[in-house]
Each structure stands twice: as C-alpha cells, then as structure tokens.
Amino acid sequence: xxxxxxxxxxxxxxxxxxxxxxxxxxxxxxxxxxxxxxxxxxxxxxxxxxxxxxxxxxxxxxxxxxxxxxxxxxxxxxxxxxxxxxxxxxxxxxxxxxxxxxxxxxxxxxxxxxxxxxxxxxxxxxxxxxxxxxxxxxxxxxxxxxxxxxxxxxxxxxxxxxxxxxxxxxxxxxxxxxxxxxxxxxxxxxxxxxxxxxxxxxxxxxxxxxxxxxxxxxxxxxxxxxxxxxxxxxxxxxxxxxxxxxxxxxxxxxxxxxxxxxxxxxxxxxxxxxxxxxxxxxxxxxxxxxxxxxxxxxxxxxxxxxxxxxxxxxxxxxxxxxxxxxxxxxxxxxxxxxxxxxxxxxxxxxxxxxxxxxxxxxxxxxxxxxxxxxxxxxxxxxxxxxxxxxxxxxxxxxxxxxxxxxxxxxxxxxxxxxxxxxxxxxxxxxxxxxxxxxxxxxxxxxxxxxxxxxxxxxxxxxxxxxxx
Amino acid sequence: xxxxxxxxxxxxxxxxxxxxxxxxxxxxxxxxxxxxxxxxxxxxxxxxxxxxxxxxxxxxxxxxxxxxxxxxxxxxxxxxxxxxxxxxxxxxxxxxxxxxxxxxxxxxxxxxxxxxxxxxxxxxxxxxxxxxxxxxxxxxxxxxxxxxxxxxxxxxxxxxxxxxxxxxxxxxxxxxxxxxxxxxxxxxxxxxxxxxxxxxxxxxxxxxxxxxxxxxxxxxxxxxxxxxxxxxxxxxxxxxxxxxxxxxxxxxxxxxxxxxxxxxxxxxxxxxxxxxxxxxxxxxxxxxxxxxxxxxxxxxxxxxxxxxxxxxxxxxxxxxxxxxxxxxxxxxxxxxxxxxxxxxxxxxxxxxxxxxxxxxxxxxxxxxxxxxxxxxxxxxxxxxxxxxxxxxxxxxxxxxxxxxxxxxxxxxxxxxxxxxxxxxxxxxxxxxxxxxxx
Numbered sequence: 001x002x003x004x005x006x007x008x009x010x011x012x013x014x015x016x017x018x019x020x021x022x023x024x025x026x027x028x029x030x031x032x033x034x035x036x037x038x039x040x041x042x043x044x045x046x047x048x049x050x051x052x053x054x055x056x057x058x059x060x061x062x063x064x065x066x067x068x069x070x071x072x073x074x075x076x077x078x079x080x081x082x083x084x085x086x087x088x089x090x091x092x093x094x095x096x097x098x099x100x101x102x103x104x105x106x107x108x109x110x111x112x113x114x115x116x117x118x119x120x121x122x123x124x125x126x127x128x129x130x131x132x133x134x135x136x137x138x139x140x141x142x143x144x145x146x147x148x149x150x151x152x153x154x155x156x157x158x159x160x161x162x163x164x165x166x167x168x169x170x171x172x173x174x175x176x177x178x179x180x181x182x183x184x185x186x187x188x189x190x191x192x193x194x195x196x197x198x199x200x201x202x203x204x205x206x207x208x209x210x211x212x213x214x215x216x217x218x219x220x221x222x223x224x225x226x227x228x229x230x231x232x233x234x235x236x237x238x239x240x241x242x243x244x245x246x247x248x249x250x251x252x253x254x255x256x257x258x259x260x261x262x263x264x265x266x267x268x269x270x271x272x273x274x275x276x277x278x279x280x281x282x283x284x285x286x287x288x289x290x291x292x293x294x295x296x297x298x299x300x301x302x303x304x305x306x307x308x309x310x311x312x313x314x315x316x317x318x319x320x321x322x323x324x325x326x327x328x329x330x331x332x333x334x335x336x337x338x339x340x341x342x343x344x345x346x347x348x349x350x351x352x353x354x355x356x357x358x359x360x361x362x363x364x365x366x367x368x369x370x371x372x373x374x375x376x377x378x379x380x381x382x383x384x385x386x387x388x389x390x391x392x393x394x395x396x397x398x399x400x401x402x403x404x405x406x407x408x409x410x411x412x413x414x415x416x417x418x419x420x421x422x423x424x425x426x427x428x429x430x431x432x433x434x435x436x437x438x439x440x441x442x443x444x445x446x447x448x449x450x451x452x453x454x455x456x457x458x459x460x461x462x463x464x465x466x467x468x
Numbered sequence: 469x470x471x472x473x474x475x476x477x478x479x480x481x482x483x484x485x486x487x488x489x490x491x492x493x494x495x496x497x498x499x500x501x502x503x504x505x506x507x508x509x510x511x512x513x514x515x516x517x518x519x520x521x522x523x524x525x526x527x528x529x530x531x532x533x534x535x536x537x538x539x540x541x542x543x544x545x546x547x548x549x550x551x552x553x554x555x556x557x558x559x560x561x562x563x564x565x566x567x568x569x570x571x572x573x574x575x576x577x578x579x580x581x582x583x584x585x586x587x588x589x590x591x592x593x594x595x596x597x598x599x600x601x602x603x604x605x606x607x608x609x610x611x612x613x614x615x616x617x618x619x620x621x622x623x624x625x626x627x628x629x630x631x632x633x634x635x636x637x638x639x640x641x642x643x644x645x646x647x648x649x650x651x652x653x654x655x656x657x658x659x660x661x662x663x664x665x666x667x668x669x670x671x672x673x674x675x676x677x678x679x680x681x682x683x684x685x686x687x688x689x690x691x692x693x694x695x696x697x698x699x700x701x702x703x704x705x706x707x708x709x710x711x712x713x714x715x716x717x718x719x720x721x722x723x724x725x726x727x728x729x730x731x732x733x734x735x736x737x738x739x740x741x742x743x744x745x746x747x748x749x750x751x752x753x754x755x756x757x758x759x760x761x762x763x764x765x766x767x768x769x770x771x772x773x774x775x776x777x778x779x780x781x782x783x784x785x786x787x788x789x790x791x792x793x794x795x796x797x798x799x800x801x802x803x804x805x806x807x808x809x810x811x812x813x814x815x816x817x818x819x820x821x822x823x824x825x826x827x828x829x830x831x832x833x834x835x836x837x838x839x840x841x842x843x844x845x846x847x848x849x850x851x852x853x854x855x856x857x858x859x860x861x862x863x864x865x866x867x868x869x870x871x872x873x874x875x876x877x878x879x880x881x882x883x884x885x886x887x888x889x890x891x892x893x894x895x896x897x898x899x900x901x902x903x904x905x906x
Contacts, residue, residue: 080516098517100510201517205742206741232521233519234521236741236743312738313741316560316561320516345736348736350736353738
C-alpha cells in the first residue's frame with residue numbers, strides 16, 4: 001500500500017475499504033488533511049462541509065454492499081444539494097439552500113459516496129478560467145500563478161491536489177475537459193442525454209452535460225457506471241442501456257481507426273501542445289490502432305455558433321433570477337454574464353432571430369454532419385483539448401474575444417452532442433500539463449474509455465502529481 | 469351607422485385540462501381551492517436545476533381536441549419557450565408552442581381553427597393587505613397546470629355567431645372529457661379580438677382589439693357588441709381604433725384599455741431545449757383518434773335516425789353528454805323490459821319531469837309505465853270500489869259537483885277494504901273513470 005492513501009485509485013480504495021485496511025473515516029480524514037494543507041492556496045471550494053458533519057454522514061451510512069461506500073467526492077457548485085449551499089459561483093444565489101437533490105448527487109448518495117464540498121467555478125458556467133466567479137478564484141496546482149481552467153476549475157484543482165478522489169463537473173463547451181487538461185487529470189464530457197441534468201443549474205440546456213472528473217480513465221469508468229442512465233426527471237435522457245464500462249475497459253484497441261481532424265492543429269495552437277498530442281498518436285499506433293487524417297471543416301463556425309446558441313439559452317435560463325425569490329438582485333450578475341445575457345437576448349429578438357439564432361441552428365446541423373461523416377471513416381477522433389497550456393491570471397479574462405477563442409477545440413462536441421474524454425498527454429518544458437481529447441460517436445463512451453484506458457496503461461502522465 | 473361596417477372577429481380560448489398531474493411535474497392539476505402554495509414542487513416553482521417532463525396524457529388530449537375540431541395533426545411538433553417577465557411566471561418563460569403546434573387548420577361551425585396548442589398555466593397573483601400594507605402575493609398552486617389554447621381564424625361576423633361557436637366548443641370539450649371548462653373557476657377563458665371593416669371591403673382591417681378577462685358566453689357577446697359600437701363610433705369620427713388589449717368590466721358592462729401596442733412584448737420564442745421534439749407515428753395518431761368519443765353533431769344525427777326523434781328533441785338531449793347517455797341507457801332498458809316509446813322517454817327527460825341526477829333510468833321507466841298504463845283493475849277489486857262508492861253517496865255527489873279532492877278519501881276507503889293490496893294510483897284512476905262515465 002502506498003504511504004498516502006489519497007493517491008490510490010478508486011478501485012484500490014474500494015478494495016482496501018472492503019478489506020478494512022483503513023476505515024472510511026480514516027480515508028475521509030486523509031483527504032480533509034490535504035484540503036487543510038492546500039485549500040488556502042488552491043481555493044478549489046466555495047463550500048466545505050464540516051468535518052463532524054461528514055463523519056456523522058459516514059456513521060449513518062448503512063454499510064450494505066454499495067458501490068462507493070464511504071468514498072468522498074465533491075461537486076461543482078452548479079449541482080443542487082439539499083440543505084447545502086448551492087451558488088453556481090454567483091452571489092445571486094449566495095447562501096441559497098436548495099430543497100431537493102440533483103439526480104447525479106442522489107445517485108452517488110444512494111451508492112454510499114460522501115459529499116465533502118462544493119467546487120468553485122465560473123458563475124453559471126460562463127467562462128473557461130474560473131475567474132468569472134463571485135467567490136475565490138481557484139488556482140492551478142501546477143503553477144499557483146495560473147488558472148485551473150473553467151468553468152469546472154475548482155473540481156479539477158481539487159482532484160489534481162488529491163483533495164478528493166473524484167468530482168462531478170459540468171461541460172457546456174469544454175468546462176470539464178479544459179480544466180482537466182490544465183490540471184493533468186482525466187475528465188469526461190458525456191453524450192448529451194447519457195447522464196441526467198436534473199438539478200444541474202442550467203447554463204445552456206441543449207449543450208449542458210454532467211460528467212466525472214478523476215485521476216484516471218479507470219476511475220472515470222467507475223463513476224460513469226453509477227451516474228449514467230435514463231432519469232424520469234429529465235426528458236432528454238436516453239433510454240439506451242448503460243454498458244458495463246468497467247468490465248470491458250481493458251479490451252484492446254487493435255485495428256481501431258483513429259481520425260485526426262486537421263482543423264484541430266491550427267495556427268495559434270501551441271507547438272508543445274501539438275507535439276505532445278502527436279506523440280500520443282504514436283503510442284496509439286503502437287497499441288495497434290490505425291491513424292488517419294480527417295476533416296471537420298465546420299470547426300471554424302463552431303465558435304460563432306456556440307456564442308449565439310449558448311448565450312441565447314442562458315438569457316432564458318437566467319431569467320428566473322429576477323430578484324423576487326432568490327434573495328439577491330440582478331445587479332449581482334458579473335460583466336461576463338451580463339454580456340452573455342445581452343448577446344442572447346439580442347440574438348433571439350424579433351428582427352435578429354433569423355440572422356443570428358436561426359443561423360446558429362443551421363451551423364449546428366453542419367457541425368453534426370461533419371462529425372457524422374468523420375465517424376463513417378473512423379471509430380474515434382483525437383485532438384488537443386486547449387490550444388495552449390494554462391494561462392496566467394488575467395491573460396484571457398481581460399480579452400473576451402481571446403477567451404472565446406480559447407474554447408475553439410471544445411465547443412463543437414457539445415454542439416454535436418458527442419462524448420469526449422480529456423486525458424493528460426504530457427507537459428511543457430516549463431512543467432505545465434497538456435491534455436488531449438478522444439472524441440466518439442453518440443453513446444460510444446465505452447469505446448473512448450477503452451482507448452483512454454489503453455493509453456494510460458502505456459503511459460504515466462496521469463500519475464504525475466503537482467508539487468504542493 | 470353600424471350597418472355600414474362588418475365585424476371581423478377571431479377568438480382565442482384557453483382551456484385547463486383535468487389531467488391528474490400538472491403539465492411538466494407530478495403535482496395535482498386540480499389546484500382549485502387548495503391552500504396557497506401547497507401544490508408545488510421544484511419544477512412548477514421554477515427552482516434552479518429543475519426540468520420539465522411533459523405529461524403524455526395532456527399532450528394526447530390536446531391532439532384529441534385538435535382531431536375533434538377537424539384539424540390536421542402534423543407529424544412533427546415541439547415545445548418552445550415564450551420569454552417574458554411577470555411575477556406569476558416562475559421561470560421567466562412559459563413553455564408553450566410557437567411554430568409547430570399539435571394541431572392546425574381545423575373547422576368548427578364553418579369557423580376556421582388556426583391552431584390548437586399546448587402550454588402551461590401561470591401562478592396566480594393576489595392583491596392583498598398584509599399588516600396594513602398593500603402588497604401582491606403569489607400562489608403557485610396553478611403554476612404548470614396543462615393549458616390548451618385554441619385560436620380561430622377571423623371568420624366570425626357577429627357576437628351571436630361567436631356565442632354559438634363558443635357554446636359548441638365548450639360542448640365538444642366536455643364531450644371529450646378533457647376539461648370541466650368551468651368558466652367560473654377560470655378553467656375556460658375567452659379572448660375575442662375584434663375589428664370593423666366597411667361593408668364591401670376585402671382584407672383585414674389595420675388594427676384589432678383584444679378583450680381579456682371574460683368568463684361567460686354572454687359576457688363575450690356583450691363585450692363584442694360593446695366593442696363593435698365603440699369602433700363604429702370612432703370610425704364614423706374618422707378615427708382608427710387603437711390596437712390594444714382591453715379588459716371587460718362586467719359590473720359596468722364596458723371594456724377598458726389595459727395595454728397598448730407600444731408595450732407589446734417581444735417574446736423571443738425559441739425551441740424548448742429541455743423537451744425533445746415530438747414525432748407522431750401513424751399508429752399513435754390512430755389510437756388517439758379511435759379513443760375519441762362520438763361528438764355532439766354525430767350524436768344528434770344518430771339519435772334522430774335511431775330513435776325517430778325530431779332534430780329539436782335530439783339537440784336538447786345531446787346538449788350535455790350526461791343527458792344523452794341517460795336517454796340512451798333508458799331506451800336500452802326499455803327495449804328489454806318496458807317497450808315504451810322513445811318519444812315518451814325523450815319527453816320526460818326534455819321536460820325535466822324528473823331530476824336525472826337523482827333518478828336512475830330504471831326508476832324513470834317505472835314512473836313512465838305507471839303513468840301511462842291502462843288502468844287494470846281485476847273483478848275482485850272492482851267490487852270493492854263499487855262497494856265503497858255505494859257506501860259514500862255524499863262523497864260521490866261532492867266529487868260530481870266539482871270537489872275533486874274527495875277522491876283521495878274514496879281511494880283511502882278502497883285501500884282499507886283491500887288491506888292496501890291494490891295500487892292506489894290505479895284505484896284512483898278507476899274511480900275517476902267510473903264517476904265521470906256515469
């Protein structure tokens with residue numbers, strides 16, 4: 001056994017717990033110790049549950065055979081947690097204690113997992129650096145002067161700093177993959193409809209997805225098995241059966257065809273990023289996969305389409321925070337959020353609808369077609385997650401257009417609804433993590449997890465840890 | 469002066485469906501009379517993170533109404549968000565249907581039906597005094613109740629035509645059984661829109677006035693008449709009536725301005741991303757069509773044909789489904805046991821000789837039979853009657869001189885003689901027969 005139990009994988013943790021090598025209380029305390037040591041610098045949490053409260057929860061757990069008995073975790077603060085403050089990173093909801101549980105949270109509770117805190121994020125998911133928050137900005141554990149990414153930045157930082165074994169993030173245009181890649185962890189953006197959105201505070205409903213963030217593909221498979229599936233409370237969840245992601249994880253990827261979309265290696269993409277992704281492709285070749293170049297020509301319109309679709313939906317989704325019922329008035333919206341509300345309101349207005357919103361729907365169809373065409377030729381696609389490693393604080397937030405462009409590689413998967421797995425594939429010379437993403441067809445999580453698992457069996461990037 | 473103009477009238481009607489649960493959550497749809505804010509959940513309160521899941525029954529009923537109104541049912545349909553701020557609207561948008569409603573292009577009584585679509589009701593605002601201060605309270609019990617909106621073409625040319633159309637629509641809705649359509653409770657709400665054009669002119673006038681808050685067919689008629697007069701007066705003065713929304717004040721019998729065109733909303737409709745679009749299969753639609761009950765017009769025709777009744781009788785019998793069902797049940801029982809004429813049964817019901825909510829069809833038939841039967845008194849009983857008449861000459865004389873009330877005395881005497889074994893009604897009729905004959 002490793003000296004630090006917080007470095008164990010979920011599989012190892014569950015084995016050790018079952019063998020009573022340590023208790024759940026000891027396990028929680030080990031994580032709480034890390035939080036105690038690092039949180040002051042990392043700022044991964046908006047709300048931390050009280051230690052006594054967590055202990056009481058564990059003691060109340062009926063230790064039947066449950067999949068995750070006693071395993072701690074954290075949630076992005078966008079998830080509704082009954083009686084535990086939920087803000088979505090905005091002061092509008094400061095102190096808001098919900099009256100029900102998000103489905104994803106309830107499923108984890110039902111499986112014996114224990115919530116220890118709510119992670120910092122860009123308010124309402126509006127951002128890719130977590131700087132657009134009304135609370136403390138999370139810092140990148142690999143360089144405290146740099147962002148952790150966003151919008152699920154707190155969740156990524158918490159996993160990277162071993163404060164929790166896994167977290168649930170939310171991805172509308174890269175919000176799981178971007179911080180996962182900046183913080184050297186693994187994160188999955190699921191197929192739209194694979195995991196219930198009930199109780200996820202909506203940013204852009206047709207793009208929002210609920211997914212796990214963890215230290216490895218294997219850990220992701222454990223969590224996905226629990227949270228995936230049809231939910232009677234979310235009409236957009238799919239009745240497709242949930243495969244056994246864990247059992248089939250180690251299936252090899254021989255003869256699988258991996259497409260490399262040339263548009264994912266555009267000018268402006270950091271050379272080290274390109275190099276590390278190309279290195280990873282060589283590993284896949286060694287594992288028996290065939291690599292071919294493909295094209296997703298519509299990626300160029302992805303940014304424009306996304307920044308019409310998402311603001312349009314958010315302008316409607318945020319209408320309920322009108323100051324009547326949730327305590328705090330609209331002047332608490334940040335500049336970035338107001339900008340998105342205004343853009344969306346404009347795009348949906350009479351006289352502009354056809355030129356903007358409707359056109360973005362057409363672009364959406366083009367993007368879906370491009371991915372469908374690519375997947376006719378290959379089983380999965382691989383490209384970088386971000387064009388650059390994690391920027392310094394203020395670098396992107398000060399330039400809204402640059403902020404939008406930084407999402408160029410992670411927006412179109414949400415527009416198309418396809419799953420994409422972000423995982424570490426190396427470091428810059430200066431020691432900053434670089435991530436790649438494996439994209440699959442709708443509901444092909446099993447395939448991309450197998451590929452990611454095979455890669456992580458052959459490499460150890462995901463095992464590197466920040467020096468804290 | 470009014471004869472120079474022709475009214476152009478269209479109607480918008482909202483109907484609350486009586487499904488068990490609300491449109492997008494499991495709360496009760498029957499909100500009326502409940503303690504405020506006790507019939508709510510995260511979904512109908514619009515709490516952060518909550519999502520709508522459409523009520524299948526409500527959607528099917530909306531389609532059924534569309535079918536009953538001779539509409540086309542497009543294979544593809546979807547929900548949209550109608551965005552506007554109002555305190556009774558918890559999400560800041562109403563889930564409704566914009567360009568792909570469940571039913572389009574129908575007809576009822578020669579009035580075109582533009583569309584029939586599904587949406588959700590809002591909460592209710594109560595203007596009250598709390599601790600001496602005027603304030604507005606919100607009750608969300610009604611929030612999310614399924615609401616069907618029916619929109620007609622501007623094909624109606626008089627207030628009476630509007631009234632007849634609305635009554636027919638009301639009847640159809642009650643026949644299908646999808647709503648109580650109780651206007652007092654607000655489960656059916658009427659909004660006429662009215663404009664006038666010069667007789668002989670074609671095309672629609674360049675304005676229209678919508679009247680809200682109407683809760684009876686007669687008020688709809690009155691409000692339309694009031695508007696026709698008001699518009700005609702303005703047009704005579706060379707003015708064009710303002711395009712606006714007006715309210716109906718039933719106490720004063722007038723309409724009053726509520727909102728002008730300048731304040732009209734831009735609802736920024738867009739497809740509701742939380743609800744997948746609906747694609748009907750032919751099978752699904754034919755199942756809904758098969759479940760449609762016989763509609764009033766068909767029933768009127770069939771009753772005329774099957775039971776040899778007049779159109780007048782049939783129309784009255786079918787006015788309420790309950791009455792029609794009662795009549796048919798009575799006729800069915802009659803053919804088994806009573807062999808009464810359908811006309812007689814119909815007359816009893818039409819003339820309200822019995823309260824059909826309290827008398828079973830079987831009881832009704834017994835009553836009719838008793839009334840209409842030829843008096844049958846056997847020899848033995850006849851002897852008793854004659855004996856009683858002979859023994860009471862004064863009473864017989866009184867009866868003959870017009871004091872008919874003594875008959876009950878005579879009947880009583882006979883009943884005593886027979887120890888109550890005869891039918892008093894028959895005895896009474898026999899006595900009358902005997903005394904009037906002789």
